[in-house]
Amino acid sequence: MRRFLYVARGVGWRSIHNTLVSPAILLPSIxxxxxxxxxxxxxxxxxxxxxxxxxxxxxxxFQYVFVFLQSAAFGxxxxxxxxxxxxxxxxxxxxxxxxxxxxxxxxxxxxGALLRWLITGTVVTLAALIAGMNVDGTRTDLLGLxxxxxxxxxxxxxxxxxxxxxxxxxxxxxxxxxxxxxxLFLAPVYVPLPLLTGWIHDVARLNPATVVLEAARGLLAxxxxxxxxxxxxxxxxxxxxxIFARRGLASAERAG
Amino acid sequence: MSDxxxxxxxxxxxxxxRKGPRAVDGIDLAVSPGEIYGFLGPNGAGKSTTVLMLTxxxxxxxxxxxxxxxxxxxxxxxxRSTIGAALQEAALDPILTAxxxxxxxxxxxxxxxxxxxVRANALLERVGLTEAADRRVxxxxxxxxxRLDLALxxxxxxxxxxxxxxxxxxxxQSRAALWEEVARLAHxxxxxxxxxxxxLEEADVLADRVGIIDHGKIVAEGTPAQLKAEIGSPSVEVxxxxxxxxxxxxxxxxxxxTPTHNGRGSVTVPLPGGEAQLAExxxxxxxADLHVASLQLHQPSLDDVFLAKTxxxxxxxxxxxxxxxxxxxxxxxxxxxxx
Amino acid sequence: MDAELSAAPGLLEQIAAVAxxxxxxxxxxxxxxxxxxxxxxxxxxxxxxxxxxxxxxxGFPTRSYRAFALALPFIQGALFVAIATGTDLARDIxxxxxxRLALTPLRGSALLVGQLGGALVLACIQSVVYLLVGLATGVxxxxxxxxxxxxxxxxxxxxxxxASLGALLALRFGTGEAVQGIFPLLFVSVFLSSSSLPRNVxxxxxxxxxxxxxPVSYLIEGVRxxxxxxxxxxxxxxxxxxxxxxVIITLGxxxxxxxxxxxxx
Numbered sequence: 050m051r052r053f054l055y056v057a058r059g060v061g062w063r064s065i066h067n068t069l070v071s072p073a074i075l076l077p078s079i080x081x082x083x084x085x086x087x088x089x090x091x092x093x094x095x096x097x098x099x100x101x102x103x104x105x106x107x108x109x110x111f112q113y114v115f116v117f118l119q120s121a122a123f124g125x126x127x128x129x130x131x132x133x134x135x136x137x138x139x140x141x142x143x144x145x146x147x148x149x150x151x152x153x154x155x156x157x158x159x160x161g162a163l164l165r166w167l168i169t170g171t172v173v174t175l176a177a178l179i180a181g182m183n184v185d186g187t188r189t190d191l192l193g194l195x196x197x198x199x200x201x202x203x204x205x206x207x208x209x210x211x212x213x214x215x216x217x218x219x220x221x222x223x224x225x226x227x228x229x230x231x232x233l234f235l236a237p238v239y240v241p242l243p244l245l246t247g248w249i250h251d252v253a254r255l256n257p258a259t260v261v262l263e264a265a266r267g268l269l270a271x272x273x274x275x276x277x278x279x280x281x282x283x284x285x286x287x288x289x290x291x292i293f294a295r296r297g298l299a300s301a302e303r304a305g
Numbered sequence: 306m307s308d309x310x311x312x313x314x315x316x317x318x319x320x321x322x323r324k325g326p327r328a329v330d331g332i333d334l335a336v337s338p339g340e341i342y343g344f345l346g347p348n349g350a351g352k353s354t355t356v357l358m359l360t361x362x363x364x365x366x367x368x369x370x371x372x373x374x375x376x377x378x379x380x381x382x383x384x385r386s387t388i389g390a391a392l393q394e395a396a397l398d399p400i401l402t403a404x405x406x407x408x409x410x411x412x413x414x415x416x417x418x419x420x421x422x423v424r425a426n427a428l429l430e431r432v433g434l435t436e437a438a439d440r441r442v443x444x445x446x447x448x449x450x451x452r453l454d455l456a457l458x459x460x461x462x463x464x465x466x467x468x469x470x471x472x473x474x475x476x477x478q479s480r481a482a483l484w485e486e487v488a489r490l491a492h493x494x495x496x497x498x499x500x501x502x503x504x505l506e507e508a509d510v511l512a513d514r515v516g517i518i519d520h521g522k523i524v525a526e527g528t529p530a531q532l533k534a535e536i537g538s539p540s541v542e543v544x545x546x547x548x549x550x551x552x553x554x555x556x557x558x559x560x561x562x563t564p565t566h567n568g569r570g571s572v573t574v575p576l577p578g579g580e581a582q583l584a585e586x587x588x589x590x591x592x593a594d595l596h597v598a599s600l601q602l603h604q605p606s607l608d609d610v611f612l613a614k615t616x617x618x619x620x621x622x623x624x625x626x627x628x629x630x631x632x633x634x635x636x637x638x639x640x641x642x643x644x
Numbered sequence: 645m646d647a648e649l650s651a652a653p654g655l656l657e658q659i660a661a662v663a664x665x666x667x668x669x670x671x672x673x674x675x676x677x678x679x680x681x682x683x684x685x686x687x688x689x690x691x692x693x694x695x696x697x698x699x700x701x702x703g704f705p706t707r708s709y710r711a712f713a714l715a716l717p718f719i720q721g722a723l724f725v726a727i728a729t730g731t732d733l734a735r736d737i738x739x740x741x742x743x744r745l746a747l748t749p750l751r752g753s754a755l756l757v758g759q760l761g762g763a764l765v766l767a768c769i770q771s772v773v774y775l776l777v778g779l780a781t782g783v784x785x786x787x788x789x790x791x792x793x794x795x796x797x798x799x800x801x802x803x804x805x806x807a808s809l810g811a812l813l814a815l816r817f818g819t820g821e822a823v824q825g826i827f828p829l830l831f832v833s834v835f836l837s838s839s840s841l842p843r844n845v846x847x848x849x850x851x852x853x854x855x856x857x858x859p860v861s862y863l864i865e866g867v868r869x870x871x872x873x874x875x876x877x878x879x880x881x882x883x884x885x886x887x888x889x890x891v892i893i894t895l896g897x898x899x900x901x902x903x904x905x906x907x908x909x
Contacts, residue, residue: 077828080828081828084832084835087836087851088832088835088836088840091848091850091851092835092836092840092841092846092848092851092855093695093698093840093841094847094848095698095701095841095845095846095847096695096697096698096701098701098702098847099697099698099700099701100700102697223679231686231690234687234690234691234694235690237694238694239694239695239697239698240694240695240697244697245693245694245696245697246693246696246697247693247696248693249690249693249694249696360747361747362743362746362747362907363907364907382749385747385748385749386749388747390744390747392740392743392744393740396739396740396741396742396743396744397739397741398665398669398736398739398741400668400669400672400673401665401668401669405665405668409661409664409665410744410748412653412657412658412661413653413658413661413662413745413748413749413750414653414748414749415653415749441672457744
């Protein structure tokens with residue numbers, strides 16, 4: 050276990066170090082969520098006037114939750130890009146050679162993803178508060194919201210790392226990103242689920258991301274819904290994707 | 306170009322870039338028709354900048370040059386129609402096939418439709434790419450790319466060929482094949498070849514004459530034999546079977562020149578009279594009944610010439626000067642003075 | 645090989661040769677074709693349904709959000725054309741292929757126009773696919789069959805303008821990174837327009853102002869007017885006007901950049 054932690058700490062440190070010293074990595078991960086917040090909360094705010102749109106804290110808060118979770122997911126996905134880059138440059142092989150407990154590598158990348166997202170999440174939250182976001186949830190609710198974000202980030206990081214380790218090329222970027230992107234946008238992004246109609250309503254109803262999004266919005270509004278279910282879904286996804294990531298690592302080990 | 310005139314004439318050619326030293330610092334040179342001129346120097350010495358200027362792709366800051374009898378500044382289009390060039394990068398489109406490359410190049414050179422295919426086929430055969438002609442270039446080996454690069458430079462039948470480090474990164478077999486083809490172009494077809502290289506062996510084997518460039522200046526010029534002769538005579542290193550016989554050996558060799566003990570029992574002596582003296586040494590050793598384990602003749606190399614002229618070995622100078630290479634994006638961004 | 649001087653080919657022949665290469669490249673790189681086709685269509689499918697509640701906002705100009713949203717893929721596709729064109733040209737500069745062309749009697753204008761030939765083919769394919777997908781998903785073209793052709797013309801003109809922008813960036817900076825680096829800015833400019841909601845129903849004042857001053861709004865509204873309104877001369881004039889202006893400015897600047905880049909003597 051000690052060796053696992055050493056490896057995780059080392060890889061995590063490098064990941065966050067690279068993020069902090071390289072604006073080319075850090076800035077896009079901050080600017081894009083900010084941009085989505087501006088574009089959605091600003092450009093689409095009139096949607097709150099649609100009859101039957103009910104979300105007490107207002108449209109900025111409604112969109113903030115989506116952008117908060119989206120940034121968490123993309124923080125994990127970007128880590129997948131970093132893993133793929135490391136394989137292309139040969140650095141990942143150096144890690145495989147030198148790490149006494151290789152599963153610590155995945156944990157290290159996940160730690161890096163989390164630390165990076167905490168920066169992004171803080172900036173997005175500050176921006177939303179400056180834009181006049183209302184927060185109706187209690188301190189406990191907000192901790193729950195943060196927990197959902199952390200878990201979501203972890204799940205996405207496992208997905209990104211696992212797939213990147215299977216494919217080991219930077220061209221895997223689109224394959225890593227696209228399913229997460231589609232999964233997120235097939236949730237009720239712009240209006241609550243009851244206002245969606247047609248096929249998108251059916252898909253969103255079955256989409257696990259919808260549960261997480263609704264639970265997170267409930268927490269910010271101070272009226273928690275489906276929180277336990279969201280936690281269970283994320284924990285289940287994390288367990289499955291941990292196996293997936295471990296298999297990705299094994300595939301990379303076999304490839305040498 | 307009138308008969309007897311130089312194929313390439315360069316006078317006081319200078320190129321400065323905004324944020325660097327003079328990449329080319331007042332060089333003079335002349336290349337005769339049908340000659341292979343080897344331009345030898347480490348990375349960043351100014352070789353590629355010189356080629357870019359002589360091929361009209363980079364205006365000089367000052368100085369004059371005529372290529373094929375045409376001024377490189379005032380008669381750029383005539384120069385371009387006279388020359389072929391394979392520049393440092395094997396500049397190929399990985400998506401296109403070799404045949405498509407040749408047909409595109411032939412079209413842009415204004416060659417008639419029927420003639421294009423004939424030339425493309427002939428050149429493909431010449432460089433040994435007929436079988437691979439319709440495969441995308443992206444899958445070619447480094448040697449195949451370089452051969453296609455050469456074929457493209459020959460599409461319009463140029464009289465002067467510029468090759469900028471044509472064998473960098475190639476395996477020995479591909480390198481030898483390219484040397485053979487370049488030698489054939491010059492010796493059988495009378496093409497003038499201006500070849501830049503950082504490989505001593507390449508300049509030595511291929512070039513009729515060599516110019517050594519360092520920090521933008523030509524520091525030595527002549528045939529490889531002349532340059533080496535300037536440095537000094539060859540030497541011979543003799544190792545006796547009996548390691549303790551070195552004193553006796555030195556005494557014997559002193560009759561030919563000043564012997565040097567190498568510390569391994571062997572003794573080296575210069576041969577001011579050239580290689581012909583080797584036979585005399587063998588005879589002297591035989592007469593003295595001194596048994597020899599090995600006898601090695603050391604010729605001065607172009608590396609020795611480079612060392613003598615610059616105070617550094619050619620190998621290992623690349624890294625310290627690599628920054629001076631003009632990047633593709635740097636074209637035309639430098640200072641240009643009136644001439 | 646005989647030493648001979650060849651006559652310089654005519655301008656049209658030069659353009660045709662470069663265009664042929666550009667088109668061949670475009671058609672052979674499936675990834676270049678597929679991603680720009682799929683991504684806007686995925687967004688169209690999702691947003692076309694997710695935002696359908698927007699049609700209940702008072703003043704919204706149509707009852708079908710899908711019809712409203714169909715304009716967006718044409719603009720997003722144009723952005724991808726810009727990136728593809730710029731990246732291709734930048735790669736030629738980076739690999740030295742550009743130098744190879746510069747050593748021939750090729751004129752700069754022929755190289756630029758020919759290079760944009762591949763972009764036009766890509767733009768045509770994309771525009772037709774977007775239109776067919778729109779029709780297949782039940783979107784009607786209010787301006788009829790003639791309007792559909794005008795829509796294609798406008799879409800291709802917009803793509804040509806953005807392709808020239810891509811070429812300009814490649815020629816000016818000479819690297820693929822510089823071209824791709826502009827993508828987020830273009831992406832943002834599309835979102836900060838009337839792409840998701842018509843300007844008259846945007847509630848946040850500053851956003852409405854930005855969308856009003858953003859020329860992309862008028863490009864989208866020109867395309868959209870043919871789909872949901874019919875023949876709206878004002879929207880069309882603004883759409884075609886801004887598209888033409890985009891072409892004139894970017895092509896003019898790209899030509900100047902080509903002269904600088906092609907600085908052979």
